[in-house]
Amino acid sequence: MVGVPLLFDLALIWGPTVASFFFSFTNWNGIGGITEKNVIGLKNYESLFNSYVFFWPALQHNIIWLAWLMLIATPLGMFMAVLLDRELRGTRFYQTVFYLPVVLSLAVVGIIWRLQFAPEQGFINNMLGRTSNENLIDWLGSPSLNLWAALVATSWRHVGYIMVLYLAGLKSVDPALREAAKVDGANERQTFLRVVFPVMAPINVVIVVVTTIEALRAFDIAYIINGGKNGLELLSTLITNNAISESSRVGFGSAIAVVLLVISLGPILAFLTRMMREDRR
Amino acid sequence: MTAATVPAPPIRKNRRPIRPRRIALYAFLTLMAVTWLFPLLWATFSSLRPYGETLREGFISLPQVLNFDNYGSAWTRGNFPQHYFNALVVTIPAVILTLLIASMIAFAVSRFSWRFNLLCLMVFTAGNLLPPQVIIVPLYRLYLLLPVPPPLSDNGLLYDQYFGIVLIHIAFQMGFCVFVLSNYMKTITREITEAALVDGASVLRTFWQVILPLCRPALAALATLEFTFIYNDFFWALLLMKSGDRRPITSALNNLQGQFVTDFNVLAAGALLAAVPTILVYVALQKYFVSGLTLGSTKG
DSSP, rough: OOOOHHHHHHHIIIIHHHHHHHHBBOOOOOOSSOOGGGOOOTTHHHHHHHOOOHHHHHHHHHHHHHHHHHIIIIIHHHHHHHHHHSSTTTTTHHHHHHHHGSSSSSSHHHHHHHHHHHHSSHHHHHHTTTSTTTTTTTTTTTTTTTHHHHHHHHHHHHHHHHHHHHHHHTTTTHHHHHHHHHTTTHHHIIIIIIIIHHHHHHHHHHHHHHHHHHHOOOOHHHHHHHHHHHHHHHHHHHHHIIIIIOOOOHHHHHHHHHHHHHHHHHHHHHHHHHHHHHHHO | HHHHHHOOTTTTHHHGGGHHHHHHHHHHHHHHHHHHHHHHHHHHHHOOOOOOOOHHOOSSSSOOOOOOOHHHHHHHTTHHHHHHHHHHHHHHHHHHHHHHHHHHHHHHHHHHHHTHHHHHHHHHHHHHHHHHHHHHHHHHHHHSSSSSGGGGGGSSSSTHHHHHHHHHHHHHHHHHHHHHHHHHTTTHHHHHHHOOOOTTTTTTHHIIIHHHHTHHHHHHHHHHHHHHHHHTTHHHHHHHHGGGSSOHHHHHHHHHHHHHOOHHHHHHHHHHHHHHHHHHHHHHHHHHHHHHHHHSSSSS
């Protein structure tokens, strides 16, 4: 019952993970078999870190992506959840509105925001009157702007997602705790910061893990804007652009994949540790 | 009798000074809600306007004509029937098989104590957390290499095939479903299965007729959620399929975007058409969708 799916999972997920690691030491280009001649040691990593011009910018973009989600989008989602987790008329309506983008695919989100950000035809520039050639703001084309446009688009969905998760967490907090805090004279802010937030530690871990993974996985929006180039390089788009779409630098692309894997192990291990701890209870 | 003489609880008095804050709260929430709805409303507005009128009157102008012509145009020019069909052929089997397999694993992991239970659970869960880009390069090679017999594949490979896309969805989504379902099954008391076994039911029958029916709420939530996850996937079919006309709608959007970029109103209509199935699911099954999302993060 477990064996076959386990083998299947190992073959399609963990097999390729390990294979990425081995490919990264070769210069295989996908043609013919891999022989000893293809093994080039750490050369892919050397050129990745030292001479490949897109690597450090891509890593930086991933870090900015993560920082933006962690410091702006995720706290906003948590804040909205706290606001909506009280007796409020119309709370269903507000929740529905903020959830709505969560059901849309990131590809659709990207197009919907293109209608806002497009230089000549988008709402924002038309609103600002910046659509002629001299004063055009090129939100999606300019390498110094397009990352921020992509982040706004991605946050539109992320805030709702975090809000759903956090709202569920808030609802599961024992009301007696809040009552007790109130009786002891705590105000709303103190009750949240000193009582509710600490007892929600397990959810907070999930929120941090989810946010980090989302930032590392970021791909769809960047790809739908411009293929993940010209200011929108991310580790994920470098992998596909190197090893699949344009050329087939399998070894080199795999080296980038290994870098992404190593970074991803942080949040994954954090999540697994939490699982183990809960299992022991 | 005594109840009538009890003075009104003091809480009422405390409510008054909160009022300005309440108003501020509503104002803030409404402002946020309008901001959140705006991009979608704008897309809808654009999709309903003839492009000629938009160009003539300007993008921000009152509409004179609103109709569904852009939808018709996106529908035929974008070959939507084909892409919806592709999405269906991939999504439906993938959701059913993922839930079936995941519930079997969850059953085994939660009902029987083996040493490697936790390890097994971790393998699946961690697999679901990996960024798909980590595995795409070897997976792409594997899809070009592995021979697959005819009924499942018409080119002898996993590459460029519905079957191949279904497989990777199952492998990738299984982790999440196993995690959620095993947590859920742990909350079902062991006495139920023990009673069934004492009554002479086989393990398989216990699974089908005792445990699965009890998991119905979790399965409904997961089915809703997995439908949107798989339908919304952009990545796998983009890279593991070559023929544009085989791609499910979400992945096909990349090409459609290039095709419609000269006519933004048709682009808006196309994007909304692609979103219709998930919006319908959301409207009809919001409860399940939300509980599915939260099942993964909280217990029970």
